Amino acid sequence: MKCYKLFARGEHRWLAFTQDEHKPGSIVDTNQVVITTSGGAILLDPGGIEVFPAMMGALVHEVDLETIGHIFLSHQDPDVGSGLALWRQVTRPGTLVHISALWPSYVSHFDADTKFAPIPDEGAEITLGGTTLRFLPSHYMHSPGAFSVYDPAARALFSGDIGAAILPDGPTRDVWVSDFNSHVQYMSGFHRRVLASREARDAWVEMVARLPLDFMIPQHGLAFRGQDIQRFLDWLSGLDIGCGVDAYRGRAARG
């Protein structure tokens, strides 16, 4: 698993752990992000149980496990947090797991002993060593209870599944999108199928467009920086989403 430094200013860092060459071929590649500060670290979407070993191996190279006091889950999917039971045990006791208030009792199926800090629908803030992180509502994008993480000091956004790309297997690549137009093909099918609400999409785009941002990283695929962030927002705004609804007109639905 590779580690990319997305941002670094003293102890304040954004690290992306991704492109795991050891993962079983049947599982989708995920980006695990760690934000370190002088007051501790937070693990964003630590990933499924299958990627735990590689993630742990890569993580300890960069971060002392003892400093991780928070874990954030953007939503309830297994690729986001099915490794939770193991992360709870290797991080320090009392580590808080932040997730939408919709999900603690469901995500407890991954680990009944996890201590959750449920995030209310309108969002929340936490402060780590003087760095404030904002959990921004991303509901229905795609999960009905989803959040993005905004770091005003780093001008950075972790967007969960929004902006995700399913990249073809291939040689080592960078973590950044280098040619937005050619990258669209890897995002298009995913976004058209998993996003269902135009109203939520428009609200999310409007919210993010107001944020001073230098980069944005989703849970799958490559990160966006500079002008590519606006290109992504424009592309998302015009996308025809909710294509799963077409299935209701299919043969099985008609009976």
Place this chain on the structure above:
Amino acid sequence: MSPSGTPTPRNTGTRRYRGILRQVEVRIRALFPDINLANRALFRLTDLSEDMRILSLNAELAAGRAGPRGTAVRALTQYTRGLVRRLVEINADASGLQSLYGTTTSALRTLRHLRQLEEAAVHVDIADISPSGQSALDVLERVRAGHLHEMAARIAGINGGTTRLGKMVSVVDDVVSQAASIATNIAAEAVNAGAHEAEFAAVSETMTRYVEELRTMNDRAARGVRGALEGCKALSEAATTLTRHQSKPAFQPAIQGASA
């Protein structure tokens, strides 16, 4: 690199440990068909004991109607109710069978965690033998020790549950043999019951049918229990090897092996 994409451990201790985990998992998985067989067989126990209870009540009413000619049958029906009580008691134990499923699946989950922890240790070892890598290995070692302790408790739970299942089967076996004898005696009483002969004969035939059903059910359950007990023996042997690893760190030799 192994075919699955998992990095290959650089020392034989870790490879041996991985092999033991695999062996324990195979043994646990092998228990499921036998536990399922016993569970499916004993599924009818509640209905059968209720059927026998109702039959004994009806037989007692018939014995009452027969007056002095029904005295022996009344006594036999009271024995039958005693047998029904024993069936009901062991049936309450059948909930232990459900917890056997719970313990077995929890053991598999613990094993899965042990495997992931061991793989993580290999990744840490490959990535870093620095102080932070060492501290991560210490954390993994501590968590692993907890899981091994939990694993030992789960395996003891599986053994205990299977033994209880064996006791259930042996109680049902005893009930079958006594109920068969009661059915025969009621048939004998029917011969001398005059006008009540047909009624007592019907009771005896119904009882014989229930006894046969109980016997078939229990024979099937006994096959499952025998298999599960044998499986538990094999599992205990594998678990003993695993427990030996409890007393010595599995991950530290990885460092020594790598730095040698």
